Amino acid sequence: MTTADCVPDQQALVRVGASVRERLVADPGVYRIENDRVELFAVGDFLSLAECEKLCAMIDDVARPSSLHELDYASGFRTSYSGDLDPHESFVKGISRRIDDLMGLDPATGEPVQGQRYLPGQQFQPHNDWFYTSEKYWQLEEARGGQRSWTTMAYLNTVEAGGGTHFTELGFEIEPKPGVLLIWNNALPDGRPNEATMHAGMPVLKGAKYVITKWYRTRQWR
Known part of the structure; x- marks a missing residue:
């Protein structure tokens, strides 16, 4: 058995990792x-304050209790509200394309832009964005685009208290700034999933937190 057989999409993750890395490092x-x-x-x-405000309003329109594969909202693991923004809406399409252009990735490999809203007490416990290929859900995810390569996440508002992004394996937290x-790259340079990307959306203590996230796959998103 080869290394590539052991780690699905490994060579694709190597290629995508290298191309995006080179592009981002060269961008002043x-x-x-x-x-x-x-x-x-x-x-x-990356986003203007007016764009952030418009996205927050759009998230309010689509937000529903978040789930995570076999875990539902009641599990308490992910207690935000979230929803995909309409990929055909011109404003959303423009934001999505700007992210594609920044990353230098084929738009066909990008998932729809997802909006998330956290109110006081809501959180997303430590998790990785890449898929565990030993789990039952991998068969579905493999068929609809394969492994996640890069994550892009934009903060949309100032949070009164709490709500930071805590990279638990790295020991630091990033404060939301609109x-x-x-x-970040979800894989190591050799294409293996990077365990150190474990992160948490810390509980909001006061106010609200709005973000948008766009994930990229190794193949066309279906």
Whole structure:
């Protein structure tokens, strides 16, 4: 059995990782958050305040209790409200395309932009964005696009208290700042899933937290 047989989509993750890495490092508007365990980047003012406000309103329209594969909202693991934004709506399409262009990735490999809203006490406990290929859900995810490669997440508002993104394996937390786009590679340079990308949406203590997230797959999203 080869290494590629052991890790589904490994060679694709190597290729996608290298191409995006090269593009982001060369972009003067992208800041690399130095860490030797995770490829983590940020873009300040990726979204304007007006765009953030409009996205928050759109999230309010689609937000439903979040679930996570076999876990439902009642499990308490992910207690935000979330929903996919209409990919055919011109404003959403424009935001999505800007992320595609920044990453240099084929739009066909991107999942729909998802909006998430956290109110006081709501959180998303520590998790990885990549899929555990030993789990039952992998058969579905493999068929509809394969493994997740990169994550992009934009903060849309100032949170009065709490709501940071805590990278639990790295030991630091990123404070939400409206308009900032956070980007990370879910794989190691050799294409294996990176355990160090474990992160949590910390509980909101006061106010609300709004974000949008767009994930990319190794193949066309179906």
